[in-house]
Amino acid sequence: MPHGKTERFRPSDTLQVREFTVTLYARFAAHLDSILDGMEERGQLPAALDRRAIAIEPPRDASHGDMAINAAMVLAKPAKTNPRALAELLVAELEKLDEVESVAIAGPGFLNLTLTRATWEAELNAIQAAGEDFGRSDLGAGLRVNVEYVSANPTGPMHMGHCRGAVVGDALATLLAYTGHQVTREYYVNDAGGQVQVLGRSAHVRYREALGETVEVPEGLYPGDYLVPVGQALAKEFGDRYVGAPEAEWLALFRTRAVAAMMDMIRDDLALLGIHHDLFSSEAQLQAAGKPEEAEATLRARDLIYDGVLEKPKGQADEEWEPVELPLFRSTQFGDDQDRPIKKSDGTWTYFGADMAYHYQKAATADQLIDIWGADHAGTVKRITAAVAALTGGKVPLDVKLIQMVRLLRDGEPVKMSKRSGNFVTLAEVVQEVGKDVVRFTMLTRKPDAQMDFDFAKVVEASKDNPVFYVQYAHARISSLGRRAAETFGELPAVDLSHLGTDEIALVKAAANFPRIVESAAKNREPHRVAFYLYDLAAAFHAWWNMGNDDPAKRVIVAEAPEVSAARLYLGRAVGQIIRNGLMLMGVAALTEMT
């Protein structure tokens, strides 16, 4: 396998065999395991203790050293000893490790390790050697993960309500690919329900308009002028053939054409955000292929679907309520409020009935399913997770990630949106106004289950208040260092890391934490953690940089000291590499200069 030239990172590219840098923390986990094994053999510990609660992590307070281990506290009770005694035994073993400078017992029984300087210098070299693969891992072990996100109804352009889920889903997919999962990015096209019928009728109105009629879009149809070109295309293709024709003659055709046009538009909108799905699955095709019937048969065989009558909804005055017998899924067995119909009384599938089959289909080629949904669909999570569990025998877990609402603000005032009037803020408008990178980064600066404000003024502000700018600025500064070093020195001397001081080593430690962040973000499926980490790393870098303001000898480029400059530049570039890697996971470009 050719080494040397780094190959370009592609989000969905995970199958190649790669060599991964074994991370510092993974090494110590292995060290600790063998130490504990040895203690078991010598009878210092009972055999087969549960080690899962043992954590090796950086201490919150740097004065506690580089690494904290809670093993003595976790194991003391099952080992029927006290944390202190166990800690003493562990200290003796840990001190034998080459990478360990010293070990202290602190607090209720923490083992605080201080690592040797050589260890941190090696970490810095590891970052440089691994480049864009520093942080990449085989955590997922090739597990096939299907991430379904966006899946906006094909009835109009993308609006800002779709944006957050799109970005979070995309970043999550990238993150999973980077951590060794085999990822499929999927979009479910809801082209079979009543809404696309309405779309077809709306297109017919625009079709008549294109043929010269003066039309008014009737109440209940889609008024947006994005259907005008669709009508024009239909007019050009079919002439006036369907003007006075009964709906049955043209509706299916117009619906199909309109959906295709809407999907083209949506794909373009998504491309503006750098989002490209691997697979678009059609609900209509799913139904035509008889998939819902298959799913129904499977569930009926397990007595999870029965024909029954739903109870009258409580607390609502509804004279229209009539008891009807429908095929119902026993979602109450899984904690849902009521059993859910999979078909309507007219015999067509409910959304849930088709969606259940759709997930069944996805599960056939995946080990895990992830859905990114808006929080307004929270009420339907139980029924679908229950159905997937039943259909797959629990073998393919479904994780539904709910994304909370985004409130758009302009000058501190909420921007009003109304889908019905067609008056909504489109994704394309926002991307055009503030830029792809700002939109993506901002959407990832809040955990998904918290609501969020998106203020047009604040997100483009060039100041420290704005994390997008702050992180980009750090990267741009690092890029400018390279240019300036070339101007100042031409050729730099070989890098000698002994020129780095404790401030610099502290920065190495911050940068070396990146793989842990990536791993935890992937495990928890929370890409926002990368954004917060990058902000912290950028802050550490800026602080280092600013030391040069007070003391010129602490600047990165010191004209009189090329050896020192070379070492500091090497460190700066490593930090830049980490920022690039993190931004790449977020789908955000790393700027080489601020404009």
Next chain:
RNA sequence: GCGCCCGUAGCUCAGCUGGAUAGAGCACUCGCCUUCUAAGCGAGCGGUCACUGGUUCGAAUCCAGUCGGGCGCACCA
């Protein structure tokens, strides 16, 4: 009424699935700009982690309940 999410500094939010003295930005106070990009920097002030119980060596984190806010409660999608 029921379900899900949220409640952490005056404000906006983190808190790495149970760890040590709960963190960052803004705001406020004090001190710093003839710059390797001050598009800021350093220091300080500021908390009953909504409340009450429980679980254990140890809780902002897990469990139960209460209060407050958001979203949802069709055979819709």
